[in-house]
Amino acid sequence: MPVFNGLLKVRVCEAVDLKPTPWALRHAVGKSGSFLLDPYLALNLDHTRLGQTATRTKTNSPAWHQEFCTEVREGRSLELSVFHDAPIGYDDFVANCTIQLEDLLQNGTRHYEDWVCAHAYCCMSMFA
Known part of the structure; x- marks a missing residue:
């Protein structure tokens, strides 16, 4: 199973x-x-929080x-999650x-740009 090592933007x-x-x-x-x-988007790289957008x-x-932007060692997946910033509670x-x-690496693609995650538009570049 290929993994990604390098800069992920x-x-x-x-x-x-x-x-x-x-x-x-x-x-x-x-x-x-x-x-x-009141939406924001959270990014997780292999179950580790990479960051989140402003609400x-x-x-x-x-x-x-x-x-x-982050340096990645043995990266496997990027999860994008949209949340509603609730005033009370979670x-x-x-x-x-x-x-x-892995899918991007097997296709020889180092740049990904598309609508993902419930109609969210995301651009991603990987630099080895």
Whole structure:
């Protein structure tokens, strides 16, 4: 199983049409279709927190345009998770996805740019 060693640069651009989960709506007043999230995106590299974006308030289509850079040793996967920044208690899960670095390495790709994770747009570059 190939692993990645080198510099990983991830740019989290935006998300569109995020949907609150039923759990996020448990305290909502009014119509659930009009509920706006306070979303942020957390990045985990092999179950270790790489970072998270700033919270964007009252939007289901946030624009973050934030970059994260780290030196990787034996990297296998990058997980992107979107959460609603709840005012009380734990933050509410919205969506997630995992990008296997092995898939990119086998394709000979060192740059990945696509819509992932519940309509989130992400750019990723790997430098050996």
